[in-house]
Amino acid sequence: MQPSRGATAPAPPPNNDIVFACQHCATSFVVDAAAAGLQLTCQKCGEPTTVPNPALEDSSAEALKISDLQRQLKENESQRTEITGYINQLSIQLHRWQLRLKSLHERQQKLQAELAELAKS
Ligand SMILES: [Zn+2]
Numbered sequence: 135m136q137p138s139r140g141a142t143a144p145a146p147p148p149n150n151d152i153v154f155a156c157q158h159c160a161t162s163f164v165v166d167a168a169a170a171g172l173q174l175t176c177q178k179c180g181e182p183t184t185v186p187n188p189a190l191e192d193s194s195a196e197a198l199k200i201s202d203l204q205r206q207l208k209e210n211e212s213q214r215t216e217i218t219g220y221i222n223q224l225s226i227q228l229h230r231w232q233l234r235l236k237s238l239h240e241r242q243q244k245l246q247a248e249l250a251e252l253a254k255s
Contacts, residue, residue: 157183 150167159179170187 152185152188154183154186156181 151164152167152170153162153164155162156176156179158176158181161176161178163174163177165174165185167188169185170189171185173182173184175181176183
């Protein structure tokens with residue numbers, strides 16, 4: 135088990151040193167950046183432990199971020215398609231209602247004209 139990299143982890147130092155914890159006893163060590171990725175023997179418990187490589191971790195975090203953004207884009211696109219479909223359907227429906235209203239209006243004028251004709255005589 136690796137020590138968790140939670141909010142309590144110390145902020146990385148401004149220089150190139152790497153702060154990491156032994157994978158066995160969790161003792162913190164500071165090593166030069168040149169040791170990144172190497173396996174060292176813990177000075178406290180004597181077990182071998184691997185120095186994390188910040189460059190690799192950064193690029194894997196970036197890859198995660200990229201795949202997450204791609205997933206969000208895909209989801210966004212499918213929602214766009216769905217809503218565009220709704221709008222198209224409703225536009226067709228609106229057009230049908232407008233035609234129906236127009237024919238009702240024409241019928242009203244015809245009926246009123248007939249009524250006016252009969253009232254005259
Ligand atoms: Zn140790």
